[in-house]
Amino acid sequence: MPRLPLEGNIDLTYRCNNNCRHCWVNVKNSREEQRKELGTWEWLDIIDQARALGARDWAISGGEPLLREDFTEVFAHVRKKASSCSLNTNGTLITPAISHLLKKDCVVMVSIYGATEKVHDHVTRNPGSFTAVLRGIAYLLEAGVRPLIQLVPLMDNFSQWHEMIALVQGLGLDWRMGAASLILSASGDEGRNEEIRAQRLAPAQIIELNPPNVAYEERHTQAAACKTRVEQRRYGDCISERNIFHVDPTGSLSFCCFIKEEQLRYDLKKGSFAEGWDKFLPALASKAQDCLVFDQECRICELQPDCQRCPAMSYLEHRRAEAPSGYLCQLLKEGEKYRQNWKTCHQRYFRIAGITIEMNCEREFMENSFSPAFLPFAVAQPGNDVLRLECFFSLPEWNEKQLGKLVYDQVPWMIYQKGDSWSYLAFTEHNGVKDIHQLAIFSDGYAHGRIFSNSDYRFQIGNLNSLAMMPTDQIWLAQALLPRQAFFIHSCGLVVDGNGLLFVGHSQAGKSTLAKLFAGQAELLCDDRNIVRRWPQQGWQVHGTWSHGELAQVSAAAAPLRGMFFLEQSAENAVIPIRERMEFRKRLIPCLPRPYVDAKWWETIWPLISSIADDVPAYVIRFNKNGKIVPLIRELNSGFGAKQAGFLQRDHPRD
Secondary structure, eight states, X not given: OOOOOOEEEEEOOSBOSOOOTTOSSOBOOOHHHHHHSOOHHHHHHHHHHHHHTTOOEEEEESSOXXXXXXXXXXXXXXXXXXXXXXXXXXXXXXXXXXXXXXXXXXXXXXXXXXXXXXXXXXXXXXXXXXXXXXXXXXXXXXXXXXXXXXXXXXXXXXXXXXXXXXXXXXTTOOEEEOOTTOOOOTTOOHHHHHHHHHHOOOHHHHHHHSOOOHHHHHHOHHHHXXXXXXXXXXXXXXXXXXOEXXXXXXXXXXXXXTOOOGGGSXXXXXXXXXXXXXXXXXXXXXXXXXXXXXXXXXXXXXXXXXXXXXXXXXXXXXXXXXXXXXXXXXXXXXXXXHHHHHHHHTEEEEEETTEEEEEEESSOOOTTSBOGGGGGGEESSOOSSEEEEEEESSOOOOOHHHHOEEEEEETTEEEEEETTEEEEEEEEEEXXXXXXXXXXXXXXXXXXXXXXXXXXXXXXXXOBSOTTSSSOTHHHHHHHHGGGTEEEEEEEEEEETTXXXXXXXXXXXXXXXXXXXXXXXXXXXXXXXXXXXXXXTTEEEEEOOSOOSSXXXXXXXXXXXXXXXXXXXXXXXXXXXXXXXXXXXXXXXXXXXXXXXXXXXXXXXXXXXXXXXXXXXXXXXXXXXXXXXXHHHHHHHHTOOTTTTTHHHHHSOOO
16 A cells, blocks of 8 residues: 555544543633634645545544534545545534534434443533533434444443443443553643543543454454564554544644654644655654653563554553553553454354364353364464354344345345345244244355344354354355365265265155265265365365265365266166266266355355366266165276276267
């Protein structure tokens, strides 16, 4: 990504009509402070200059931005050409007119600091602020604006935390937790810092309220990239890679809102935005390094490899960018303890057909959570190819607009498509009324899935037959297999003398019977559904699955696919070559377990079917239960080899 100022964070004022006990930037709402701020035309000019360099996403905050008499003018100017816009406000100054202005695609975040007037107004030190913020929220709702409520847990409101959540839910709104670690004063005022420290919760409490999302961290490569740079811990990394800028109320430009050292900020009143962004800020990468040699305590810390402590945060804690913070370090340690517990109790890995499936569950796994059929597929660590699932036990709010276009609606599934993502709603229907009991949302390529169930009842019983807690994993896994040149086949898979053989047929075709006839003479992969995959070097291989039939014995092993046998029960025992490709396709296609089928599915599966028809010998076998079919197949198998696998196709092309 080119270094462009794509996202602008602008603080219109640090003045506020509240005087919150935990606020790190609050200044008095006075004429003296107001005179320090940029004027209207100065803000409009800076916004235009930033737009000219690429800024399209904007976040407006303060202080309380609505204290500015020119707020509506500045906001309208920002919104005019913005791709997205957000406003952070305490909500007390919202009027019907402001609410109408905010209707146009703006994310409005409103802060609440208590569930009652007594606690809320105690935190804000502004009598009547609780009533005022609820009135402001009501105005927003009347205008059709659904604000996102920000709840900040403090020592002085923590006793009402659950009541605060209930208050927001009672309003029918969503909420998020504010920065519970609480940043110390931007001014460095020790009196203010003592007030902020007094409101900080214990690190263990913060982690309990807002635990790390381990699954999110592991699937985002940016987190891994940060860890490769962590030993440097330099501002230069942020300067060179960030596409975000911050402008404070006085017109001071930086690459981060937490940077408060004057020498690291550019005065826009004395120069252009382009000069500040293109020249001043990049030059800091070399000038700001001397203060970032972390002290001995950091260098010997056992958590040092995983520490992503920010120099700006250190500066706010001690007015020294290199000094560690005991409070933030303890928060890191508590977070690491949580991550280790999550990986031990809430995370499991399974590998099938070369693909690792990472399972993350909000409930702790039990010994009997999954059917014993999964045991051969369990692994301790992920491989290079990972699909990640997250399972939750409550249904989120949703609507069809969020899920996309309805492409399938037949009991028990409604399937929606939105871009490259797919959503599955599992339901039962009674008298025309649909009862939703599960929602699964998958990303492009089904690399990541979030599964929401309406209760944990089935999970608590255990012995699950699906990792995704669906009726079968085939529903989603079949989609993930196709880009990997792989698909399911209704079959019994056997490894005979190192060769993989597939006996193909539907239920009652005799797949389990064949497995029994080969007992002691072959390794059973699975007696009902197996996966075939075309590998770049090894060619076609057959892989066992946990989706077994009559026989619970399964294997995670794989073997080169040397022959496919279509089953026909008969009084005789015979092996008949299939010489025509059309005959092969005609028999194979009905035996492919299909997910949701669209044109893209057929476009992908058809070349694979044609390829396997060219590469793997195929036969019809007629057999009974006397076992005499076994030596016929073993004799045929003895002639299979890497160079002989396609001999029938070459001698008798299936055209």
